Amino acid sequence: MKLLGIETSCDETAAAVVADGTNLLSNVISSQYAIHAPYGGVVPELASREHLRAIVPVVRAAVAKAGLEYRDLDAVAVTRGPGLIGALLVGVTYAKGLAAALDVPLIGVNHIEGHIHSVVLERRAEGSDVEFPAVALVVSGGHSHMFLVKRPAEDTYSYSLLGRTRDDAAGEAYDKVAKLLGFGYPGGPVLDRLAPYGNPSNVRLPAVRMKGNDLDMSFSGLKTAVRRFVERSGLASEIKARRRLMASGQPSFEALQASAGTLCLDLIASFQHRVVRELSRRVTLAARDREFSSIIVAGGVAANRGLRKAFESSPIPCHFPTLALSTDNAAMIAAAAHPRLVRAQFDAFDLSADPSLRLA
Ligand code: KG4
Ligand code: ZN
Numbered sequence: 001m002k003l004l005g006i007e008t009s010c011d012e013t014a015a016a017v018v019a020d021g022t023n024l025l026s027n028v029i030s031s032q033y034a035i036h037a038p039y040g041g042v043v044p045e046l047a048s049r050e051h052l053r054a055i056v057p058v059v060r061a062a063v064a065k066a067g068l069e070y071r072d073l074d075a076v077a078v079t080r081g082p083g084l085i086g087a088l089l090v091g092v093t094y095a096k097g098l099a100a101a102l103d104v105p106l107i108g109v110n111h112i113e114g115h116i117h118s119v120v121l122e123r124r125a126e127g128s129d130v131e132f133p134a135v136a137l138v139v140s141g142g143h144s145h146m147f148l149v150k151r152p153a154e155d156t157y158s159y160s161l162l163g164r165t166r167d168d169a170a171g172e173a174y175d176k177v178a179k180l181l182g183f184g185y186p187g188g189p190v191l192d193r194l195a196p197y198g199n200p201s202n203v204r205l206p207a208v209r210m211k212g213n214d215l216d217m218s219f220s221g222l223k224t225a226v227r228r229f230v231e232r233s234g235l236a237s238e239i240k241a242r243r244r245l246m247a248s249g250q251p252s253f254e255a256l257q258a259s260a261g262t263l264c265l266d267l268i269a270s271f272q273h274r275v276v277r278e279l280s281r282r283v284t285l286a287a288r289d290r291e292f293s294s295i296i297v298a299g300g301v302a303a304n305r306g307l308r309k310a311f312e313s314s315p316i317p318c319h320f321p322t323l324a325l326s327t328d329n330a331a332m333i334a335a336a337a338h339p340r341l342v343r344a345q346f347d348a349f350d351l352s353a354d355p356s357l358r359l360a
Contacts, residue, residue: 001074001341002066004098005334006059008091009083009111010142011035011042013054014330015062017073021155021338022124025066027324027331030054033186040185041175048086055094062330070102075346077337080108081357082142088353096349105346107337112138112145112359113159114332115298118325121335130319131293135162135286137279139307140299140327141171141186144217146282147360148290155339159360162286163215170275170301173219177226177271181235181264182242183256191268192304193253194260198269203229205270208278215286222274226267235264276306287316294319302326 002025007014011032017025032050036042063070078095081088092108099106115138123130132151136159138144144165150158168176171188178187205225208218230239242259245251251259260268283295295318297311303326311318325331340346 001338002068002072003107003334003337003341004059004062004073004076005109005330005332005337006055006076006078006091006095007111007114007328007330007333008051008055008087009079009081010087010328011047011050012328013051013058014328015059016330016334017062017066017068018121018331018334018338021335021342022121024121024125024331025068026062027329028058028062028065029329030058037185040179042084044084044086047084048090051087051090055090059094059098070098073102073104075099075105075107075337075341076102077107077109077334079111079114079333080351081110081354083111083355085353085355088355092351092353096351100349105341105344106349106351107340107345108347108351109333109336110357110359111333112143113157114336115140116147116149116296117336118321118329118332119296119298119319121331122321122325123319130296131317133292134294134296135283135290135292136296136298137283138299139170139279139297139301141175142169143299144169144219145359146215146286148286148292149296155342157339161360163213163217163282165217165219166210167218167220168223170217170219170279171299173223173275174301176223180223180227180230180239181268182239182246184246186300188301188304190253190256191272192306194257194265195269195272195306197257197260198262198265198267200266200269200273202266203263203270205229205274207274215282217278217282219275219278222271222278226271229267233263235261235267238264272304272306276304276310279307280310293317298326300327
């Protein structure tokens with residue numbers, strides 16, 4: 001069974017074909033990175049316009065790269081939320097039109113469920129599987145959620161929310177700190193690459209303390225602590241120079257590294273250390289009172305090397321997606337829809353986009 005997945009919830013227009021929930025036949029991603037970078041974040045109107053421009057060629061490329069024709073598709077799956085409403089609408093509307101034209105079922109998918117299934121897809125493609133129940137940490141620019149995921153029967157998944165961020169998402173914190181330090185957008189990848197060059201013990205940032213549900217997370221205090229440190233520490237001229245460097249084009253990683261003094265590198269290392277600790281500590285706490293057989297870490301921040309390292313010594317099997325499937329893609333949307341195709345759980349053509357869709 002061949003499923004076409006479509007993803008347009010934020011700033012990537014993506015389409016992919018997955019066969020039988022295990023075989024990734026194509027995975028096409030058109031990133032809007034260069035369009036939003038000058039603004040230091042995603043501009044919703046520009047995102048919708050770019051999706052509109054890219055959706056037809058991206059889907060066409062995904063079908064062609066899979067070696068298929070449109071008529072070979074058995075269903076069309078699309079992200080229906082959460083995300084930017086204008087961006088989601090482009091994907092949902094196109095998917096509805098395509099499914100109607102091909103006379104195949106339509107399946108609306110939750111983007112967060114998609115991130116979890118990026119891992120399930122890759123394990124199955126290797127001939128193995130994720131062990132359930134699993135604790136899933138989904139960390140990206142838009143969300144930081146932890147779920148308990150169960151699979152009571154083949155192709156049946158259930159999700160319960162264990163904790164979520166009370167303020168910023170983890171990726172959002174990376175992006176805001178990178179912007180503050182003059183590193184442009186998105187900030188996660190560059191801060192992650194720079195972190196090993198600093199010494200985290202040289203800059204003390206406060207540990208996050210949560211009251212109430214201790215599985216909830218918080219990142220805005222950390223971001224404020226970084227801002228205060230920058231104000232006190234005389235980094236302003238370095239940051240100004242880096243902003244000029246960024247404005248002059250797309251500087252290489254080596255040029256960015258050379259622009260960062262020891263204190264700035266120590267600050268980045270300390271920030272990364274705190275975020276990684278915060279995330280790994282929540283998973284450890286979740287493990288304390290619950291029975292589960294594996295850990296899934298997914299979403300853009302799952303690309304983080306520090307986070308991957310922190311889970312390396314986990315006594316419980318811990319699954320990360322490959323880097324290609326960590327950030328937004330449509331393979332994960334097709335993979336999450338596969339169980340619904342098997343169980344013939346389809347959506348009607350009045351399916352609507354929901355910018356604040358919840359998984360649990
Ligand atoms: O999942 P994703 O592509 O889009 C959303 O659904 O938000 O995640 C993008 C986010 C951005 O905030 C980006 O800075 C962050 O993931 N990110 C990283 C890394 N790579 C991407 N954060 C930390 N370390 C990384 N290596
Ligand atoms: Zn995402």
